[in-house]
Every structure is written in C-alpha cells, then in structure tokens.
Amino acid sequence: MNEVLMGFARALTFINLIASILSVGVGILIGALPGLSAAMGVALLIPITFGMPKDTALITLVGVYCGAIFGGSITAILIRTPGTPAAAATAIDGYELTKQGKAGKALATATIASFIGGILSAISLYLFSPVLAKLALRFGPIEYFWLSIFGLTIIAGVSSKSMIKGLLSGALGLLLSTIGMDPMLGRPRFTFGQPALLSGVPFTAALIGLFSMSQVLILAENKIREVGEMVKVDDKIMLSKEELKEILPTCLRSTVIGNIVGILPGAGASIAAFMGYNEAKRFSKKKELFGKGSIEAVAASEAANNAVTGGSLIPTLTLGIPGESVTAVMLGGLLIQGLQPGPDLFTTNAHITYTLFAGFVIVNIFMLIEGLYGCMLFAKISKVSDRILIPIIFALSVVGSYAISNSVQDVFVMFVFGIIGYFVVKFEMNPAAIVLALILGPIGETGLRRTLIMKHGDIGSLFTGTITWVLIGLSLFSLFSPYIMEKLQKRGEEKADLSLEN
Template sequence: MNSDVLYGLINAMNWMNLLAAFLSVSAGVLVGALPGLSAAMGVALLIPVTFGMPADTALIALAGVYCGAIYGGSISAILLHTPGTSSAAATAIDGYQMTLKGQAGKALGTATIASFIGGILSTIALYVLSPPLASLALRFGPAEYFWLSIFGLTIIAGVSSKSILKGLLSGAIGLAVSTIGMDPVLGVPRFTFGVRYLLDGVPFTSALIGLFSMSQVLVMAESKLKVKEKAHEMTDRVMLSMAEIKRILPTCLRSTVIGTVTGILPGAGGTIAAYMGYNEARRFSKNKEEFGHGSIEGIAGAEAANNAVTGGSLIPTLTLGIPGNSVTAILLGGLIIQGMRSGPELFTSHARITYTFFAGFMVVNVFMLLVGLFAGKYFAKVASVYDGILIPIIFGLSVIGSYSIYNRLFDVWVMLIFGIVGYFIKKFDLNAAAIVLALILGPIGEAGLRRALILSRGSYEIFFRSTVSLVLIGMSLLSLFSPLLMEWLSRSRASKPKESS
C-alpha cells in the first residue's frame, strides 16, 4: 500500500501528467467563468479527448477540468455578479460588493486561496477514507449490489430534484435506456432493432455529451442573443496579506469539513455546501456586519466549501460506484471507458493508477492556485464572450468529440438525439444526473437481481439476509423520503414566526 502511494506521488510528477493537469485546469477555469456553462459540460466534452491517453493521465485531466470549473465560477460571480456555476452563487453575495468598492483583486485572491485550501484538504480525506470504504465493498454479493444500485438511484432522484416524482421519472428514463443491448445473463439482444452498434448498449460518451453539452447549445440558441456586461477592471492586487490569510484560515478549515462531508453525501452538491459554508462563516465571524457588504470571510466560507466537495464527492464514486453529483457521474463513465470499475479493484489491481490520480488531484489544486493568482483577471474577460460565438464552438466540439471515439457517424446521431432529450429534460425540470446514474447503475442492479435469484433458486429471502442489505434498504428509504422531510421542516420553521406574531 505504502509503495503504491509513493509510486503515485512520483508518477504524478511525470511531465505528461503535469502538462495535462495545467492545461485541464486552465480549460476548466474558462468553462467555469462562462455563465451558463457547467463543470459537467466541460468534463463531458473532455472525455473523448482522454480516450487515447494513459488511464492516470486521463483521470488527472478530468479532475483538472472539474476543479478548475468549480473555482472558475467564482470569477464571473465576483466581477460580473453572474455566477459561472451554481455553486458560486453564494460567492457573488460579498464578492461583487467588494468589486464595487474597488477591491476586486482582493476578492478574487480570497476565492483562489480558499478554493485551494478546500480542494487540497479534501484530497487528504480522499486518501484516508477511500481504502476502508473500498474494503467494505468486498462484503458485497449480488443482493448487496442490487440494493446499492437502488440506493444510488434514490439518492439522486430524491435529493437532486425539486419533485420526487420528477426525480424518479428521470431515473426511470435512464433505466429504460440502460436495458438496450445484450442481456447480461442470457446474452441475447434487447431493443436494438437490428442496429449492430447498439449491441454494447447506447454509446455512453455520446449520450453524456448530448445530455450536458448539446442540450446547453439548444437552450442558449433559444434565448435572445445579447451582448454581455463587461467584467469590472481590477485596480488592486490579486493577493491577501498574511493578516488577512490568518483571518480567513479558521473559516476555510471549517468550510472544508462542511464541503467534504456534503460531497460524501451523494446528491447534496456544491451549491448546498457553499451556502452552508457561508452561513457558518457568518455565524462564527466577529464582523457579522460586513456580510452582504463585502466580507472576505463570506467569500472564503463559500469557496472553501464548494471546492472541498470535489474531493469528498469522489470518495463514494470511487469506492462504491455512487457518484456524488452529475460531474462525478460523468467521471465514473470516464473510469469505465478506461477499463476500470469502482470498488476494491481500484485499490488492489489498479492501485498505482488510483494513487497517481489522488496525487494528481493535489497537483491540480496547486495549479488552480497558481492560475488563479497570476491569470485570474485575464480569465475574467472570457465571461463577456458573446453567445453567438460560444454556440458554434460548443456545437463543433460536441460533434467532433462524439465522432472521434469510434470514428462513426452513428455516435453523432446518438449525441444529437440525447441533446434534444436533454433540452426537454431542462424544460420539464427533470434531472440529467439521475439519467446518467441510471445508465451506470441499471446494468449493475439488474445483474445483481437476476444472479441473486439464480443463487437462491427464486427465493426473495436472499435480499434480506445480510446486515449490509438491511442497512442499504434503510438508507434507500431515508434518501427517498428526505425531500418530504426537509419540506415539512421548512414549512414548520416558516409557520413559527407567524404563530409568534
């Protein structure tokens, strides 16, 4: 184990891995700084590019776009009051106020340093918590894998959507699509309609690009094209004094814990973590009156939390195969494309690649710090790029990315179809992440269900025998009904002030 960790640290310093980390972080910051684009879209577009790379380099590149995009959202939030990503919405509260006061550089420096602290410390949690969880997965049999897939689906469907019904419907759509291809037990074609390209199932990467990238092109093309507001010019330094760093350090450490834990809980996401970090920063601050008027503690609380989610969300993704959010669902797809699967094998037969990825995750955060401090103000200018320029660029990248994997036009048509599907998913407020997760977990759950029934000769008692199965059943029920519980709690809190008045 220790030799694998050491190998990972050394291999992450390979020039190819360092170059991949730098370029992917820069690309991620660009994507994150553009309002309307998302980290999920950036990672989906990069997957075809990584197809021919070594597995460790490919994973580091995907992590670079992920981390860079989450941080990049703060740039437009601070300078334009328009969050580049949803997780940067809390950053805009105090960040833009500092910009109006002529302190844009200080605000951006705070966001950069806090993002680095949150990201680098969440990587430590990745090192510490992943191996024990992976060893737990060794106790999983067919019945346990069935319940694990159900748990993963209920988490995304129940937590990530405003409506349980819409969330479950999204998961059902993904499950239906996942049945296309060869039967996992009998080996006969299902729903292929004679199309030989569908024998291996729907092309996963093309589906991802369609759902997250092409759908965004259609949404952007539908809205009225307009010239965006120019970013404010920075007149001060993009750096903090030592006194200011000491001031935000406790907030960063607190928010890192919040973000890491939130990331481990699948479905919660960076937006929730950012607002939790912001609220806790205000609660513990000695300068509460500054919040909402330009507080570096407010920016630090939000940014450390949403960047800590990146490392935290990878823990259940790599160990149990349950993505923490839509980005890690796509990363899991990238893992599968590289011929690797989440679970104990990542820490045994693929240990060197896994620990290179962990070390690369630290390198990615270092590059994010350097890019933010030295080039952040230049990346800010991309936030005002005209949509009429972005639309054809994203469309072209989507087509090229879909075609380049297997060099066939069929994948481009799949991408376009899923782009239209993704467009209507956005319109009807369904959940694209639940569909992607169902595409991944559907075959696992089906295989577990049918193999368990074969082992038990048709007896359903096998699904309730083990302690692991019972725990997963309880967690599935809890996650499924958690939105109703949260709604009831919010209503009861809202009614208390009325009763007291």
C-alpha cells in the same frame, strides 16, 4: 513516517515538480473541452510516460486525472456544458451564477472546493488504504443493487421544483439504460437493429446531447445577444472570509461522501457529485438558492467529485480493482511500468507508492494555484456573444461526440439526446436525474439479477446482511427526508410567528 518523508523529498525533485505543473495544466484543458474525458486524457498520456521514471510517470497520470476532474467545472459554470460527466451537477447552479454576473465567484468556489476535496482525500490514501479497501471487498451483487436504489432516491433531492417531474426524469433515464445487450443473457434489447447500440447508449455522447446540444437549441431559439448585452463578470475571482466559512462544512461533508464513493468500484465521480449536491441541499440554511445559483451547491459537487480521485486510487493500488473508469486506465499504466497492485506496492515498491501519494498532494496544490490564476482568463468565455457561442458549442459537441470512439453513430446519438434535453428543459423536468439514472440503472439491474440467480429466485435474499439494511435505511431516509424537512421548516416558521405575536 520515514517512507512518507522520503516520498515528499522525491516528489519535490525538479523533474517531478515540472511533471506536476504541466500535467495539471494539460488535465484542466482536457477536462474543460466537452467530450474529452479524464479517462481519455490519461489514456492519451500513457504512451508519453513510457520513457519516464516510474514515480514521474505516475505523478503525470495523477496530475492529468485531478486537473481534468476540476477542468470539467469550467465550461459547466460558464456555458452550461460539462467538460466531464463529473461536472454535470456543477452545471446546475454554476451556470445560474454566471447568468447573474458571478462567474468569477463560481469558478473560485469550484477551484477552492476541488482543492479541499482533493487534498483531504489524500488522508485516506495515507491512513486508510488497507482498511477501506477491505470495505469494498464486502460489497457483493446485493449490496450494489441497494447502493443503486440509494442513488436513485437522490433524484428526489436533485429535483429543485417538482419531485414528481424528477422521478419521471429518473424513470426515463432507467428506460434508456436498458438499451444494449442483456447483462445476463447476452441478447440485444431495444437496439432497433443498430450495432452501435449493442453496448448501450454511449454515455458521453448522451451527456453532451442533454447538456450541450440542448443548450444550443435553447440559445438559438432565444434572441441572439448583442455585444453590449453580454454577461458581465464584475465580481472578484475570490471568496470572502464569510463565504469560505459558509462552504467549508459543505466541502468537508462532500469530501467524506466522495472518498467513500471513490472506494466503491464502479461508482465514480458523477454519482459522488450528485450525492454531495443532494446532502448539501438537505443541510443548507439557504435551500431556496439551490437550482437558482448557490455557491454551496457548486462547492458540494466539486468537493465530492474531486475527493473521488483519492478514494478511487485506494482499491486500484491495494487490490487492483479500479474505483472508476479513469483508474481503470491508470491500472494499465501501472502494469506497463511493471508495478503489480497489491501488498508489494506498500512493501517492495513502497518508495514509488509514497512518492505517488506525495505527488498527489502537490498536484492538488498546483491545481489550486493554476485554477485561481486562470479563472480571470476562463471567465472571459462568458463574455462571448451567443452568435459566436452557438457555433462553437455546436462544433465542440459534434467533435467531442465523434472523438469518443471515432464513430458517426455517436454523433447521431448526441443529436437525439440534444432534442430530448431540449424538451426536458421546456417541460421543466430534470436532465441531471436522467444522467443519474443512466449511470445507476445497469449497476442496479446487474446486482439484482445476479443475486436472484445465485439465490434461485429467493426474494428474501435481497434483505440479508448488515450493509444491505444500512443502505435500505439510507434510501428510505433520502426518499422521505424532503417531506420531513419541509414539515420541520413549516413548524419552525409557525413557532417563529407565534413568538413574534407574543
């Protein structure tokens, strides 16, 4: 308790407060710009932190991390262009709310849910770091295989209209995820002789194409909106008490999901957001609004992806195993500062670690303040006419794709995925399912093949272990639950009709 209080005392010093405020602002801006990921923002700031005190440097990096994960929701909501991959799920309902003139409400929901997810994930940092880190150690190749299967069953849940089209979208994503070097044999697959594809499909370029360039093509196809026909943002940039009560259970559920996913190395905020979205839809009393503009959906994905920030720091700090790409970059920042992840961070360097934890809490508070006060400014983006919006999104998509690795090939990949995304929307398929399969495909394939190699091809080895059977059970439940819930709903409606007749 002494270290916790001293950590807050050090985090509340003038220099650390300034670092928190500025880093969150920078993070939000980076996250809101398509193509500039949280990992890129943290990487760009590491050289700037060289001359800072260790605790200030780490708070700065965490501020950019948290701000960027939230910032990705801004453009996802306003122009259906996720600033970061973690905001892909938010774009589904956030943009629908914007089209209804509720951009302010959607942004306020994202801000509040992000704060709840982030601030509650700090509890796991303080209380469960050693225990939860041990859980991640128990995940071997077989567990990661079944984790990916569980994630793929979520495709059925995120498919708002047709499960078949959702599964087809997932199959397309899995097919695209096989492009690149074979993970076991090191041989090129489906690269068509292009060296740029040897490391697989550039994920961020693909995401920008599916969600941003496809939107450019659809907007260009429609009649250009005149100034008088702009989307109006008449709603208040705040939620009512009833709406807060409505999203609170969803935020708490998504926070738990985000924490667990964050602890599992390699899973990341994108998977957490889709899992949170799926579970929110499963438990919601207003399922019909999902995909058409639901504040529950926005809250679910944002609470989950921001809860990952705290969860992913746990294996990074205690084991030196990055929870996702951003914490992999932060691990480099730790080492540069002369800090070795492991027990020493909680003994010899405990004063720095607990200052970082306190800074994490403060950063999330500033994220809430800056997000709510900046919402009015951010909402103005939705008032821009399409004749201005189309070239801006086009330019951001091209620049963002090129900026990833300064490669023209990434821009070509983005254009290809833009065309794919256009036809995916036209055929009412699910671009989110493609993204989810692109993420999970390599994880599942690597886990499956490693398990079979270690067990000499024994198929039965895929069904051993307690964690394995838990994940199998969750996968079956996730796959069949839409049918079960639909039948239960129909039965409830029938009972209601009978009671009315009597």
